[in-house]
Amino acid sequence: MMNSLHIDASKCTGCLQCEMACSYENHGVFATSKSRIKVFDFHSTGRKVPYTCTQCAEAWCMHACPVGAIHEDKALGAKVVNETTCVGCKVCTIACPFGTINYVADTGKVQKCDLCAGKPACAEACPTGAITFVDASWTGLDRMRAWAEKLDTNAPTA
Amino acid sequence: MKHVILGNGPTGVVAAETIRKMRPHDAIAVVGDEHERPYSRMAIPYLLEGKIAESGTLLRHDRNHWIDNRIELVEARASSIDADAKSVTLSNGEVLPYDRLLLATGSRPVRPPIPGMHLPEVVSCWTLQDARAILDRLRPGAKVLQMGAGFIGCIIMEAIANAVGKTGGSLTVVEMGDRMVPRMMTPKASALIRSWSEKSGVEVLTSTRVTAIEANVPHAGLLSLVYKAKNTKERVQVTFGDGSTRLFDFVICATGVAPAIDYLRGSGVEIGKLGGIVVDDHMRTTAPDVFAAGDCTESVDFSTGELMVNAIQPNAADQALVAGANMAGGAARTRGGLRMNVLETFGLISTSYGQWWGAEGGDHVEVVDEAAHSYIRLEFQDDRIIGATVVGRTHHIGALRGLIQTGAKLGADWKARLQADPNKFMDAYLATALSLA
Numbered sequence: 044m045m046n047s048l049h050i051d052a053s054k055c056t057g058c059l060q061c062e063m064a065c066s067y068e069n070h071g072v073f074a075t076s077k078s079r080i081k082v083f084d085f086h087s088t089g090r091k092v093p094y095t096c097t098q099c100a101e102a103w104c105m106h107a108c109p110v111g112a113i114h115e116d117k118a119l120g121a122k123v124v125n126e127t128t129c130v131g132c133k134v135c136t137i138a139c140p141f142g143t144i145n146y147v148a149d150t151g152k153v154q155k156c157d158l159c160a161g162k163p164a165c166a167e168a169c170p171t172g173a174i175t176f177v178d179a180s181w182t183g184l185d186r187m188r189a190w191a192e193k194l195d196t197n198a199p200t201a
Numbered sequence: 202m203k204h205v206i207l208g209n210g211p212t213g214v215v216a217a218e219t220i221r222k223m224r225p226h227d228a229i230a231v232v233g234d235e236h237e238r239p240y241s242r243m244a245i246p247y248l249l250e251g252k253i254a255e256s257g258t259l260l261r262h263d264r265n266h267w268i269d270n271r272i273e274l275v276e277a278r279a280s281s282i283d284a285d286a287k288s289v290t291l292s293n294g295e296v297l298p299y300d301r302l303l304l305a306t307g308s309r310p311v312r313p314p315i316p317g318m319h320l321p322e323v324v325s326c327w328t329l330q331d332a333r334a335i336l337d338r339l340r341p342g343a344k345v346l347q348m349g350a351g352f353i354g355c356i357i358m359e360a361i362a363n364a365v366g367k368t369g370g371s372l373t374v375v376e377m378g379d380r381m382v383p384r385m386m387t388p389k390a391s392a393l394i395r396s397w398s399e400k401s402g403v404e405v406l407t408s409t410r411v412t413a414i415e416a417n418v419p420h421a422g423l424l425s426l427v428y429k430a431k432n433t434k435e436r437v438q439v440t441f442g443d444g445s446t447r448l449f450d451f452v453i454c455a456t457g458v459a460p461a462i463d464y465l466r467g468s469g470v471e472i473g474k475l476g477g478i479v480v481d482d483h484m485r486t487t488a489p490d491v492f493a494a495g496d497c498t499e500s501v502d503f504s505t506g507e508l509m510v511n512a513i514q515p516n517a518a519d520q521a522l523v524a525g526a527n528m529a530g531g532a533a534r535t536r537g538g539l540r541m542n543v544l545e546t547f548g549l550i551s552t553s554y555g556q557w558w559g560a561e562g563g564d565h566v567e568v569v570d571e572a573a574h575s576y577i578r579l580e581f582q583d584d585r586i587i588g589a590t591v592v593g594r595t596h597h598i599g600a601l602r603g604l605i606q607t608g609a610k611l612g613a614d615w616k617a618r619l620q621a622d623p624n625k626f627m628d629a630y631l632a633t634a635l636s637l638a
């Protein structure tokens with residue numbers, strides 16, 4: 044069974060260890076602004092919500108890419124950006140209805156969560172267990188799928 | 202089962218791959234009339250910029266991709282189809298029978314009916330071959346005229362301006378409309394893009410027409426030698442609507458495109474009022490077992506319910522997935538296409554979505570910072586976002602698609618928060634569409 048990121052926002056304290064770990068893993072610096080996972084702080088409810096790509100089956104980003112720069116890692120289910128092929132057109136960033144693939148002006152390419160080749164740094168860094176890397180059937184992926192069906196395409200799954 | 206796909210652009214390729222995934226044993230042939238491996242027009246600006254080589258424009262980079270997926274690539278032009286006999290006649294005389302046919306022939310550039318458009322100094326920017334023609338003529342110091350400041354025009358501007366350089370070279374852009382990217386950007390956002398482009402050294406003439414282009418041939422006589430020595434570069438004389446004339450090295454025509462459907466004449470496949478192939482929500486045309494997708498279709502606008510030709514890459518992919526799935530025996534449907542564009546001009550990034558121009562009875566929030574060249578405008582219908590225009594911000598931009606296309610109800614609270622700070626759209630999306638807050 045494939046693993047995926049499971050996020051339990053009720054456990055998040057907003058310490059941003061995940062953002063730090065992500066930026067360090069992918070950019071070699073501790074800079075939350077470069078992180079692929081982002082913690083949203085809802086002041087009105089006091090809730091902190093870590094949020095990143097769910098590696099959705101529809102993969103709008105992957106299908107929209109004009110040069111095939113995003114592929115699926117079959118073992119992990121992760122949709123992975125190939126920086127060498129990416130031309131930086133940003134079409135994937137507007138096609139993804141979750142807002143989780145983002146343009147990085149410094150590199151002129153896009154970035155998204157790729158599950159760190161199977162050892163997600165955010166989950167390892169999270170001190171409260173708000174982010175865990177577990178069996179995919181636990182993660183509310185079905186809920187995401189139901190949501191995705193509200194969108195225009197019922198993209199076929201293999 | 203044999204699937205024939207006409208057109209090997211993004212639509213044809215994504216559809217072929219979708220069919221292959223669902224039907225491992227079917228035969229799939231993809232016909233393309235350009236003498237190229239399947240490539241993406243969208244990558245052309247990056248080729249002009251020198252950011253990628255020609256190989257960087259390929260739709261798929263693995264050389265074995267087509268063989269591994271048993272997708273047969275046929276280089277030929279479809280000259281007609283016979284929907285009764287279920288066959289396609291190719292320019293080379295061959296007749297291809299099909300069980301299911303996909304029309305994915307995209308669009309072709311349209312030039313305005315102006316004298317001189319046939320001159321070799323007038324080039325389009327639509328195919329790889331066009332890109333080569335432009336690259337041949339682009340040299341430091343060149344004086345270039347670009348007709349059209351629509352989406353495609355604006356996307357190639359930066360590459361052209363940088364190539365001709367600031368010393369001696371120049372790029373002049375003429376647009377008949379009263380602003381740049383008139384069909385994608387609000388007036389305010391257009392104004393920001395214009396001032397930014399002008400700051401970057403581009404001359405922008407809006408509400409301006411080109412009325413004629415002539416070869417700039419030196420007059421006969423002794424003086425012509427001097428004239429010739431001075432003017433060998435500026436090969437064309439362009440006349441504008443006010444009667445003034447100017448000399449340029451060459452002209453890039455980016456005045457628009459239209460569905461490429463000439464091979465369908467007399468086929469019984471219905472062409473709509475907008476000039477595109479009529480499709481239903483399964484991407485079926487009016488002929489049995491003939492589907493169509495991408496730039497060559499006219500289809501329902503998710504936002505307005507009206508028909509439109511949505512000639513953009515994400516629409517090509519979305520429609521190709523639906524068409525491909527249905528050709529493979531599935532039952533995929535589209536709820537209409539969404540307008541969405543992202544444009545980068547000299548580092549300034551702008552985006553628009555859906556009904557960005559607003560709806561009757563709707564309301565909006567608009568925040569402009571002219572000095573920072575940043576802008577955001579959200580259009581609401583009741584408590585839903587129906588359209589958006591954003592300049593100078595890219596992060597989480599896709600959430601706007603999610604908000605618009607799921608029709609997420611913001612409720613009075615989140616609508617009020619967005620009216621106070623429209624940049625909080627990602628928070629609103631998590632709180633409302635995904636109920637995470």
Ligand SMILES: Cc1cc2nc3c(=O)[nH]c(=O)nc-3n(C[C@H](O)[C@H](O)[C@H](O)COP(=O)(O)OP(=O)(O)OC[C@H]3O[C@@H](n4cnc5c(N)ncnc54)[C@H](O)[C@@H]3O)c2cc1C
Nearest residue numbers: 208210211212234242243278279306307495496512513514
């Ligand atoms: C310079 C440039 C920049 C662009 N930038 C963007 C962008 O940033 N964002 C965006 O969303 N879109 C952009 N586009 C538009 C985008 O490229 C198109 O929407 C997309 O290519 C449509 O894909 P398609 O497969 O439907 O058609 P096409 O890509 O046009 O492919 C159709 C193919 O069919 C072939 N064909 C046509 N007639 C026949 C026939 N009778 N027989 C056989 N073959 C035939 C054509 O030669 C072509 O190869 C850009 C286009 C250009 C030119």
Ligand code: SF4
Nearest residue numbers: 108129130132133135
């Ligand atoms: S930005 Fe890169 S990954 Fe995204 S669609 Fe463009 S080329 Fe593909």
